[in-house]
Amino acid sequence: MIKVVEMDGWTDKDIDSLADVMQDPFPKAMNSPPSQKKENEEGGGNHLSTALTAFKLILGNPLSRALLRPMLKRYEVNGRDLPALYWALSVYAGESLNEPMMIRFQAETLKLLLKLGIKLAHGDEEAVKEALLRDPHIRRGIWVVLEGIAKYGITVPQKLAGPFLVVWNFTNMCNFHCKHCYQRADKPLPSELSLEEKLDLVNQLDRAGVAAVAISGGEPTIHPDFLRIVKELSSRGIHTSVATNGWTFADMENLKKAVDAGIKYVEVSVDSAKPEKHDEFRGIPGAWEHATKALENAVNLGISHGMAVVMDKDTYGEIDDLLDLAESIGVRRVIFFNLVPTGRAEDMLKVDLSPEEREEFMKQVYHQMKKRKLELLTTAPQYARVTLLESQGKNVTPAHFYIGENNAVKTLAEFIGGCGAGRIYSGIEPDGTIVPCVFLPLPVGNIRLKPYKQIWEESNIFNLLRDRDNFTGQCKTCPYRNICGGCRARAYHYTIDLLGDDPGCIINKRLWEDIVRQGKPKGISEISWVDESVVMRGPSLYVPSYYSAVEVTAEKRLSSEYVSQSAEV
Ligand code: SF4
């Protein structure tokens, strides 16, 4: 083990003086004020806020960013080729590595930068270190944040060098036939990744800095490669979770095997508090019983878990019953998933909530959370606006994240920035196709053709999604765009305008009324995403049939534009 030595000439006193000098110029340039001492005394979640504020404070400075850039150089340590930044964070966290001298030097530079930033943010260095660095996946998250800041500077929301989260649609195979399946899952596709290709994908995700992978489907737990890949992901310090219909994990032994392989979080879908309704929806008798048993097993095993519920007209009338059910099982977290009209839910306009109903649904979720001892969250990005308004500015809960009720959420909410598609998150299809979100199946590349990291950095669609100035409607000028941004998948599926308005929001109520009157889609967008889909037309690559209608429309439009341009010439 290598002992880390103090950097020559830098004492705590020097850092104090430097912090005093640097304190003034930065707060004015920041979006959020530096954390106050009181905030740091409130609990563990705030250490994350302190760290983010620290990064912003210290890395808002071009000199610090220049110091960070050499840390992007990659070094192979213990057979893994990762940037010096990751190794330096590991050394700073106290991990023992056989690292080269250069990494030890960079760990010292990093330590100095973080120490200074934490001081500026009035944080407690040891507590931040403990809260942030003990888990490898948190270090991975910090790596992509720091690398993002080094590359792009401070942006709102923040652009990352790699995603925090990837949802990997592992297979198209499923033992259920759910009415709203976004994947139209049924049988495995002939073009799915082989085990060897999946292992290569794990390495690609490791090299890209991905902090968390949620394995979804189809039904991933019935695939023969499931446990092997879970082991591989978790051995690299990637937080690995699974979304399941619960059938497999109704057997405790199966759940134990998954947990032993490295699963850290299990999410089970439940559509109704009434067994017969759930079974009818899922197309399988006994589905409800298995799903609730799987949750009970997760509770008894002490593995982190959640109950996933679709937000639609049916569950709208059942919020109380569903939460009572969760409490009776001992479930800790319930996640309400926005209905996105894609896959088998494509034509479910009639069961989708109107903007008024969605607003009311979200308000109820917020007030239920105050009443019950449950963590409640939704994937509707407008939830951030609703929580901000309902709490009179005290809380903001961004979509997809549960971050409790403390002051940290304000910093985090802007940082996370609502819809994360292509910005802090991406989906992977069973054939290795990369998409912005599993509910937004626009192919932007395939890992059989290009490394994941390169696709993440170069995709036109991803880069459009990262800058909200590219939006075209109300979501562009909306005061809540940095904590919400609208669900890009709903905007796309309802209007075929990826950058347009999410018709699920009360602010975009007129758009919803137009869609109800005229049907969907409303029109086609100006976005040149066809370029990326054309790349995907290799003979061995699977392009789901539901893309082809959009491709044909877009091609027609392109060719008619071409004809009219030629005519003008
Ligand atoms: S208008 Fe768009 S950005 Fe604003 S709250 Fe509604 S969905 Fe979110």
Ligand code: SF4
């Ligand atoms: S498009 Fe954005 S808000 Fe919608 S489901 Fe995907 S990540 Fe969530």
